[in-house]
Amino acid sequence: MATSSLTFSTSLPKFCRPYSISITSPPQVSVYSKKLDSSISSALKISRRRTARASSMASSGITTIDQNNKKVVEVLYTEEDLAVSLAKYTSDLSDKFAKERGAFTVVVSGGSLIKSLRKLVEAPYVDSIDWSKWHVFWVDERVVPKDHPDSNYKLALDGFLSKVPIPPGNVYAINDALSAEGAADAYETCLKHLVHTGVINLSSLSGFPKFDLMLVGMGPDGHVASLFPGHPLLKENQKWVAHITDSPKPPPERITFTLPVINSSAYIALVVCGAGKASVVQTALGTNQNSEVFSCSNGFT
């Protein structure tokens, strides 16, 4: 596993260590790690009871709450349960931010995350969420035309955005006519404008933008956004949006939010699904003692 090393650097040293979760035995593992507040905490308990009722074969899953570090790790046994829990979590935060600040800034990744959002476009959420308050961004994007099969925008459009009434002007896709570097710079400029106009908050702690919610996946190698294990981009601590031209996973040219931006979010849900990712998740949670790799304790806070 040493090749999966994410050497995040940060001053927050011990996030995931308190968690001790067995994630090796279920046939399918859905790990859902997120920041906590009291409303979300009770939502999780409801979710846990519901999953217990839903499955007579398996136990309900495991929820670990770390009040000190405001983190929750929820391990669910089916992808269906994960989608249900994720929809409730997202809907609750949508309500909260729409009421508190009249806007809800949501960042999505590509990949399997989009499928896991499918319950949001079904009843009751499709009708109950105030979609007019949503502002949608991408944590990373492949530098390809928007109608290309590799486009994260196209993936989200087909699977999610085309099914809900988010104002088109609130959906912030990259400029696909630019180079990777140009697209990253243009996206950062767009974010700065939206901070200036008050759509996106700025973190007084870090000075980086503070999105309301990040919904992000993780690859089987442990990459998050387009931040890959061992890549120098992990050390970027000035830019908000960076470009990469040597992505280990094709396509090679991408743009990505930097780690300080991801870590400045008000809420983050790291959504990981499938037995093939169990090992790297175990490592990320700090429960794989034989690995020196991608550890949340090293930086993904």
Ligand SMILES: O=C1O[C@H](COP(=O)(O)O)[C@@H](O)[C@H](O)[C@H]1O
């Ligand atoms: O290339 C990417 O991969 C990751 C993980 O995708 P998954 O299909 O394994 O969930 C994704 O989060 C990222 O946005 C995407 O650009």
